[in-house]
Amino acid sequence: MRSKKILLLLIIFLTLLGTGTMLSNVQSQEANQLLEAYGLSNNTRSFEIKNNQSVSDFLKYLEKTFPQNKIQLHLTSKRKDNQTLVWSNHDVLTLPTESGRYFTSDDFKGRVSFGVLGLNAKVPTLKTQNNEYINLNNTYYSVIGTLKHYRRMKQNGYYLTTGTKQPTGKFKLKDYTIIIDSSNKVIRKIARHYHVKVKTPVFVRKHQKRQLSVIKEFLFIILLVFVATIANIILAYLDWQTVKATHLKGSLLRNWLANHGFRIILVELLLSLGAYFFLCWRAFYSNREHLLMLLLGSWGVIALVYSFFIFLCWRKENTHA
Secondary structure (H helix, E strand, O other), X not given: OHHHXXXXXXXXXXXXXXXXXXXXXXXXXXHHHHHHOOOOOOOEEEEOOOOOOEHHHHHHHHHHHOOOOOOEEEEEEOOOOOEEEEXXXXXXXXXXXXXXXXXXXXXXXXOOOEEEEOOOOOOOEEEEOOEEEEEEOOEXXXXXXXXXXXXXXXXXXXXXXXXXXXXXXXXXXXXXXEXXXXXXXXXXXXXXXXXXXXXXXXXXXXXXXXXXXXXXXXXXXXHHHXXXXXXXXXXXXXXXHHHHHHOOOHHHHHHHHHHHHHHHHHHXXXXXXXXXXXXXXXXXXXXXXXXXXXXXHHHHHHHHHHHHHHHHHHHHHHHHO
């Protein structure tokens, strides 16, 4: 009997590990998709402004009109292959680098433009005194990082900061496709102001389609919780058989059920917490709170089922008595 109970608790622990692993797969896919989307969110849109306004003037308009809204821009060049200008009024999603670092919000505020290279960037560079610079028309931009290789991420591109005071701010807006990540309200207002048509970039459309692929992970999580529930019902049945063998009655029976049930539920809580710490150590999670909520939720379900099954058996016994 004891070995059966240990086996059932082991099955419950394995199902908890399985549910956490499925969540890790989901969050890993989302993280990779965001990286493949060049650090922009699913709410990213694009448009083109065909006038002689400079990038700096456009940024001044954004800063004046939307001082409290989070906005991030990627301006992809139509003339210079693989060049992207980056600007944001808040901290950007940091992309992993092979060396150096990615841009921070402070990099857009100064008078100097910085560069980050793709792993195989096709752009003239100059190395001197252990520093690397991008050379464009005899203008030099200090390289602060090189991106790691990621599947479907542009490897031969290079990124430059831009700002109202930076040299890249003098570039003409008509030479770039504007990719903007912000709220729908902000994007619509900008589109109306410039009389432009907003589009959804290809990488965002692909990302939206791939979101459906996580359904199988969620279905598997439900299946694992169901298996844990069945295991706990069997465990409750074995405990009730033990109760019947003792021939306890009245308050002695209630006290035994309460004490033993509490120990079982506490053991399963410790198994859930053990699974949490083990998975945090071995798996990737972009948000560990979601893992904790999932495991505690699963524990709550199986604990409730165990308690309800014991209650039904106790009530049935009292009815026959």
